[in-house]
Every structure is written in structure tokens, then in C-alpha cells.
Amino acid sequence: MARYDRAITVFSPDGHLFQVEYALEAVRKGNAAVGVRGTDTIVLGVEKKSTVKLQDSRSVRKIVSLDDHIALACAGLKADARVLINRARIECQSHRLTVEDPVTVEYITRYIAGLQQKYTQSGGVRPFGLSTLIVGFDPYTGVPSLYQTDPSGTFSAWKANATGRNSNSMREFLEKNYKETSGQETIKLAIRALLEVVESGGKNIEVAVMTKEGLRQLDEAEIDAIVAEIEAEKAAAEAAKKAPAKET
Amino acid sequence: MECVFGMVGKGFALVVADTSAVNSILVHKSNEDKIMVLDSHKLMGASGEAGDRAQFTEYVQKNVALYQYRNGIPLTTKAAANFMRGELATALRKNPYMVNIVLAGFDKDTGPSLYFIDYIATLHKVDKAAFGYGSYFALSMMDRHYHPNMTVDEAIKLAEQCIEEIRSRLVVAPQNFVIKIVDKDGAREHSWRRTTKD
Numbered sequence: 001m002a003r004y005d006r007a008i009t010v011f012s013p014d015g016h017l018f019q020v021e022y023a024l025e026a027v028r029k030g031n032a033a034v035g036v037r038g039t040d041t042i043v044l045g046v047e048k049k050s051t052v053k054l055q056d057s058r059s060v061r062k063i064v065s066l067d068d069h070i071a072l073a074c075a076g077l078k079a080d081a082r083v084l085i086n087r088a089r090i091e092c093q094s095h096r097l098t099v100e101d102p103v104t105v106e107y108i109t110r111y112i113a114g115l116q117q118k119y120t121q122s123g124g125v126r127p128f129g130l131s132t133l134i135v136g137f138d139p140y141t142g143v144p145s146l147y148q149t150d151p152s153g154t155f156s157a158w159k160a161n162a163t164g165r166n167s168n169s170m171r172e173f174l175e176k177n178y179k180e181t182s183g184q185e186t187i188k189l190a191i192r193a194l195l196e197v198v199e200s201g202g203k204n205i206e207v208a209v210m211t212k213e214g215l216r217q218l219d220e221a222e223i224d225a226i227v228a229e230i231e232a233e234k235a236a237a238e239a240a241k242k243a244p245a246k247e248t
Numbered sequence: 249m250e251c252v253f254g255m256v257g258k259g260f261a262l263v264v265a266d267t268s269a270v271n272s273i274l275v276h277k278s279n280e281d282k283i284m285v286l287d288s289h290k291l292m293g294a295s296g297e298a299g300d301r302a303q304f305t306e307y308v309q310k311n312v313a314l315y316q317y318r319n320g321i322p323l324t325t326k327a328a329a330n331f332m333r334g335e336l337a338t339a340l341r342k343n344p345y346m347v348n349i350v351l352a353g354f355d356k357d358t359g360p361s362l363y364f365i366d367y368i369a370t371l372h373k374v375d376k377a378a379f380g381y382g383s384y385f386a387l388s389m390m391d392r393h394y395h396p397n398m399t400v401d402e403a404i405k406l407a408e409q410c411i412e413e414i415r416s417r418l419v420v421a422p423q424n425f426v427i428k429i430v431d432k433d434g435a436r437e438h439s440w441r442r443t444t445k446d
Contacts, residue, residue: 065317089317093310 023151030075038186075164076130117153251382260431261352266422325353
């Protein structure tokens with residue numbers, strides 16, 4: 001099998017493109033990222049590693065806006081992300097210039113996925129080592145969307161999804177607990193999913209909320225407040241579970 | 249026959265443009281907006297070849313927006329003016345844009361500013377500027393009555409005097425004018441001066 005993993009342009013006998021799968025491994029080692037779609041809000045949350053003390057954390061923005069109505073979070077190689085995000089931003093403006101209309105979320109997702117796919121079918125290049133979560137409101141219908149792309153260039157729409165480290169546990173949690181929410185409830189659901197795999201605290205997660213008005217990054221104090229709410233709810237649920245057992 | 253002019257006041261800048269779209273002897277429309285809102289705090293009044301005007305101004309607008317997404321902060325007026333001049337200069341010896349621009353902007357730290365950019369990539373930072381045949385009358389009027397730190401009312405009055413002069417003295421004077429203003433609260437349309445309705 002090792003003979004078929006050197007070059008991206010070589011299939012293995014059982015139909016794998018090993019370079020793409022190794023790129024997915026790189027994604028699995030990246031920081032956790034979660035996206036949740038509500039009826040009027042879409043929330044993106046990303047894990048922040050708090051081990052670096054001397055780093056100016058404001059220079060490391062993990063959730064970026066591509067246009068007024070589109071935002072992106074990713075897991076994997078951050079340098080690759082910079083290149084992809086730059087191309088996507090140019091495409092957003094180029095689309096506005098040629099057809100005088102903003103991009104739809106699906107269009108820009110298709111574009112990014114198309115870029116990622118191109119690099120799985122060329123000689124001498126490697127795939128982008130990142131999966132993206134793209135959120136936004138359709139500029140014409142106002143419908144919220146959440147999409148995910150991966151290094152192979154596939155993309156699909158989701159009600160809620162997670163990528164990066166421990167994404168399976170987060171996805172399981174979301175599958176169990178997802179319901180149609182709006183506003184603050186959506187934000188809480190996203191943070192609860194992240195807290196399953198991340199140390200609790202405002203300085204370990206970055207959260208951004210996309211509404212029809214645009215993208216808003218939550219500051220540490222706000223996140224701490226919501227985390228405190230969630231912990232209080234959890235504690236209350238635990239207490240409620242224990243109390244009946246004691247009575248018997 | 250197109251005219252665009254502008255001036256700087258106390259904490260604001262004004263751009264006035266005619267709103268006629270003309271092809272030889274035919275007036276296509278008399279409500280053509282030639283002052284583009286470049287971003288939240290910049291106004292770009294453009295005159296010249298209609299196709300070049302649309303192409304160039306839209307191209308600049310999208311590039312200014314791209315800069316903002318890439319860098320998280322908007323371009324200063326000075327930077328935008330220099331970017332425009334650079335694009336005009338690059339195209340000049342191959343495929344020139346026949347567009348004349350009056351760029352007005354408000355920056356938080358430097359206040360209001362006005363730039364004169366003509367089609368052969370001349371760039372001047374000025375207090376008052378004008379393009380077109382109307383400039384003969386507008387500039388003379390502004391030279392006589394302009395003083396620094398005018399209030400909005402004084403500047404509007406001066407703009408009206410310029411428009412009156414253009415209307416009465418230019419042989420094929422434009423019918424309608426639009427006035428747009430930019431200050432700390434942003435760039436927006438101020439008012440119209442019409443002689444014909446649509």
C-alpha cells in the first residue's frame with residue numbers, strides 16, 4: 001500500500017487516494033470546530049489553544065468573514081486556510097463585480113470545494129489540509145445555511161456539524177441534542193457541543209454568531225457568561241437526577 | 249457637458265454631479281447617479297465615457313471592499329485615491345480609462361478630504377475641485393465664495409450658486425443635479441436640484 005501514497009495522482013488498487021486520506025488525518029489533528037444552524041442565527045465555534053502565553057491572541061482570528069453575509073471557520077493547516085480564504089474573498093468580490101449580486105452560500109462553498117478538488121487532480125501539488133465550515137444567509141431568500149467542505153473537495157449542507165479534533169464526539173452530541181433553535185438557544189447548543197471536547201472557559205473557545213445583520217464575534221466575557229449558564233443548567237440537571245434516587 | 253464638482257467644509261465634504269446620460273444629441277436619462285458610494289465613508293463622483301465610468305468605478309469599489317475583508321480595516325481616503333491613480337496610470341499607456349474622478353472621504357483621524365483625479369492619472373489633494381465644461385463656472389464661483397471651515401448650509405448654498413451659474417451660462421446645461429455628502433456619520437445622498445421630473 002505504501003507504494004500508492006507518494007503522489008496524489010495515483011489511485012491505490014482498492015480505489016483510495018492516499019494523499020487525500022492523509023490530508024483528512026491532518027484535519028483530524030486540527031483544532032475542534034463546530035457549526036450549528038438555527039432558524040434566524042447560525043453559530044460557529046472554534047477551540048482556542050490557550051498554551052501560548054506571549055502570543056497576541058487578537059492576531060489569530062479563527063473565524064473569518066468572506067463577505068458581509070458569509071463567514072468561515074476551519075480545522076487543519078492554518079497556512080493552507082489563509083490561501084483558500086484569500087481566493088474565496090476575491091471570488092466574492094469578483095462575483096459582485098461581474099453579476100452585480102452577492103454570492104449565495106452554496107455558490108461560494110462550491111467554489112472553495114472546487115479549488116480543493118483541483119489540487120487532488122494535479123501533478124506535483126498536495127491537497128489543502130483543511131476542512132471548512134461555511135455559514136451565511138442567502139441574500140435573496142434570507143434562508144440560513146451551513147455547509148462543510150473537506151480536502152477531497154466534497155461538500156454538503158448540514159443542520160449542525162463538527163470537524164477537527166474529536167469531531168466524532170461532538171457530532172454524536174449534536175445528533176442526540178439537536179433541535180430547531182433560534183437566537184441565544186442556538187449559541188448555547190454550539191457552545192455545549194464544543195464544551196464536550198474542550199476545556200471549559202471563555203479563553204479556550206472563540207464563538208461568532210451570524211445573523212441577517214452580519215457577523216458578530218462574541219467577546220470573552222459574553223462566552224464566559226454563557227458557559228456559566230450552561231454549567232448551572234448541567235448542575236441543576238445532575239441534582240434533579242440524584243434527588244429522586246435518594247428519596248427511594 | 250457633464251459636470252462634477254466638490255468641496256471640503258468643516259467636518260464634511262460635498263460632491264455634486266449632474267445626472268444626465270447623453271449620447272450625441274439624445275438625453276438617455278436625466279436621473280443617472282454618477283456619485284458612487286465607495287464604502288461607508290467615501291464618495292466617488294465620476295464623469296467621462298459612460299462605459300469606462302461604470303467599469304472603473306465598480307472595479308475600484310470591489311477592490312476597496314476586498315481590502316477591507318483581507319485586512320479587517322477600511323482603506324483611508326488617501327490610500328484609495330492613490331490606488332485609483334495607480335490603476336489609471338497603469339492603463340494609461342495601453343488602454344486608458346476616460347474617467348475623471350472627484351473623491352471625497354472622511355477619516356476618523358484626519359477628517360474630511362477631497363481628491364482631484366483626472367483621466368491621465370493626475371492626483372491632487374484639494375479643498376475644491378471641478379470637472380467638465382461646468383468647471384469653468386463652478387471653479388470661478390468657488391474661488392470667489394469658498395472659505396475654509398464652511399458649515400453644511402453655507403456649502404450647500406455655494407453649491408446651489410454654482411449650479412445656477414452652470415444652468416444659466418452653459419449652452420447645453422444638464423437638467424438635474426444630485427448632491428451627496430460625507431461626514432463622520434458616513435456617506436449619503438443629500439438632495440437633488442431638478443428642473444425636470446421623471
